[in-house]
Amino acid sequence: MVDSVPQSTAPVSTVVGRPTRWSRWRPARADVLAIAVYLALGVLVCLNHWVDVPNRVSAHLPTDHSWFEWLFSHGAYSVWHLENPLFTTRQNAPDGVNMMANTSLLGVTLPLAPLTMLVGPQVTYVLYLGAALAATAGTSYWVLSRYLVRSRGAAFVGGAFLGFAPGIVHHANGQPNFASNFLLPLIVARVLRLGEPGRWRRNGVVLxxxxxxxxxxxEEMLLLTALACLVVVGTYAVLRPRAAGGQAGTFAAALGTGGALALLLTAYPIWFQFNGPQSYRGLQGGTFHSWGEDLKAFVTFPRDSLAGDEAVERTIGVTEQNTWFGWPLVLLAVVALLLLVGRSLVARILAVLTVVFTVASLGPVIRFDGAETDTDGPWAYVPEELPLVEMMMPTRLSLIVAAAVGVLLAVAWDTLSGSGRPPVPAQRAAHPPRLQRRWQRLVGYAAITLALLPLIPRPLPVEPVEPPPHFVTAGGWRPYVPEGRTLVPVPIPSNVHGLSTLRWSALTTHAFPIPGGYFIGPDEQGAGIFGAANRPTTRLIYTTMDRNATPNVTDVERRQAVEDLRYWRASVVVLGAHPREAVLRDLMTSLLGAPQRVDDVWLWDVRSLVG
Structure with a gap:
């Protein structure tokens, strides 16, 4: 196994080991094969998107999918126009959106800006989604094979699970930020090496x-990683107090160096996130605080896997599928821990990690099979108004459990292969006969394989989406929208309505600003709410859509519409093809007068109305 150092002296860094420089960087044939398989899995997961990239979005989270397409356009717009990427008024005009206070993926969208400008945000989105999954598996494989296990097969199995775990694949349905975990294995490995003597500066700077x-x-996945590292280091200190004490000074110096450098580089963006324009404090109503994991979810197969079933999702799928491991993998993990915990330091740490975050993920009320029980969960005793805690979703803590399972699979496979390091204590019982060892190995390999086969991901579900009007994509709007004015699409984009009109902005690389949008911003009291606070005309549009009937419009509503358009700095209102096109056209005609038919849209030129 991985713990080859005497129990009294093993430093934290030996948990991950330290390969030679050449062995660390030299790619082997197995490495190339592993990366190729991960890339193929990334293509497989995104296969339904590739069939018709321009006209398909995630069927699970079409709004999030459109938001991330918009984000790729934001990165391209910021680079092309040399604008501050931390804030934008191209959405929610004129107030704007604090991009640091939202999921902005700036570390990806800015470097990929040239690609977005070349092929558009839709292609960039799908390319990146598959690549992010494969890259996470790849860095996991690299860390496992260079620092923890000796068997390339063990590293491959662990890396595949860490990159394509059920929860990660589920988040890939419209949330590529949760599939973008390729730096996390490198961060964990570096944290566990901070105690190396004589290398505290280098380790601190890299971290x-x-x-x-x-x-x-x-940031959320970074927080989860920090919590996991805290438990790992704390558990190690309890299990190896003498060794931990011996390197505490070096560890603290390296950690302080890393923390100071990270703070220096990110101080302004973090300040902007919490104090810049359109920042907010918490979320109104503690939206996410109650999202705990369902106990039955642990033994349920995920929807987007070979053994998955959409019917189950309708009962216990209210929460995210972060721990839908299926019963074979849960059984395998329990057996593996029982067999390894007595002989492996890593297994003992993984056992603590699994128990702590399984319990922590259950939320304020214990759920079973989609129903709340009368038993309080651990979060029932956590005040909702605590900073950071109020924004956390308990179920996502179980992503740490998934990471622990991935490492456990690698350690178990490594042990079976005979490549593992000798257990502690080093004294061993007599070896079983060679034939017996061979059968034990085959049974172990078969158990791991059979537990993982049902979890092989299927292509993510997609649905068709209407393309933007030709009037928008061909630039027909340009004579109507001068600099400093907005194009008001109908319906106005929000977290519920206007998915198609948000894409007008995304697919034109933010050529014109729009009101409303899909984001989190402050209400009048500074608490976070989804989308812009609805103005009277916005509410009237949404009510008309929901009822599919045109209301009797009053003079007060007509005057209010002009006020709202003036607030938005509108120059033109545009209605394209829409399932509610007829009632929306009648409503806007009642408010603003008869429209023009320009190309393939209905258009109201309101410059004379708003001044």
Whole structure:
């Protein structure tokens, strides 16, 4: 196994080991094959998108999919126009959106800006989604094979699970930020090496750079990684107190160096996130605080896997599928821990990690098979208003459990292969006969394979989406929208309505600003709410859509419409093809007068109305 150092002296860094420089960087044939398989899996997961990239979005989270297409356009727009990427008024005009206070993926969208300008945000989105999954598996494989296990097969199995775990694949349905975990294995490995003597400066600097960059990819996953590292290091200190004490000074110096560098690099963006324009404090109503994991979810097969079933999702799928491991893998993990925990330091740490975050993920009320029980969960005793805690979703803590399972699979496979390091204590019982060892190995390999086969991902579900009007994509709007004015699409984009009109902005690389949008911003009291606070005309449009009937419009509503358009700095209102096109056209005609038919849209030139 991985713990080959005497129990009294093993440093934290030996948990991950330290390969030679040549062995660390020299790619083997197995490495190339592993990366190729991961890339193929990334293509497989995105296969339904590739069939018709321009006209398909995620069937699970079409709004999030459209938001991330918009984000890729935001990166391209910011680079092309040399604008501050931390804030934009191209959405929610004129108030704008604090991009640091939202999931902005700036660490990806800015470097990929040239690609987005070349092929558009839709192609960039799908390319990146598959690549992010494969890259996460790849860096996991690299860390496992260079620092933890000796068997390339063990590293391959662990890397595949860490990159394509059920929860990660489920998030890939419209949320590529949660598939972008390729820096996390490198961060964990670096944290566990901070105690290396004589290398505290280098380790600290590398950690600081990795953490700073991860902040611009996904802060929430960085927080989860920090919590996991805290438990790992704390558990190690309890299990190896003498060794931990001996390197505490070096560890602290390296950690301080890394923290100081990360803070130096990200101080302004973090300040902007919490104090810049359109920042907010918490989420109104503690939206996510109650999202705990369902106990039955642990033994349920995920929807987007070979053994998955959409019917199950309708009962216990209210929460995210972060721990839908299926019963074979749960059984295998329990057996593997029981067999390894007595002989492997890593297994003992993984056992603690699994128990702690399984319990922590259950939320304020224990759920079973989609129903709440009368039993309080651990979060029932956590105040909702605590900073950071109020924004956390308990079920996502179980992503740490998934990571622990991935490492456990690698350690178990490594043990079976005979490549593992000798257990502690080093004294061994007599070896079983060679034939017996061979059968044990085959049974173990078969158990791991059979537990993982049902979890092989299927292509993510997609649905068709209407393309933007030719009037928009061909630039027909340009004579109507001068600099400093907005194009008001109908329906106005929000977190519920206007998916198609948000894409007008995304697919034209933010050529014109729009009101409303899909984001989190402050209400009048500064608490976070989804989307812009609805103005009276916005509410009237949404009510008309929901009822599919045109209301009797009053003079007060007509005057209010002009006020709202003036607030938005509108120059033109545009209605394209839409399932509610007839009632929306009648409503806007009642408010603004008869429209013009320009190309393939209905258009109201309101410059004379708003001045």
């Amino acid at each position: 600081g750079l990795l953490v700073a960059y991860q902040i611009f990819i996904n």
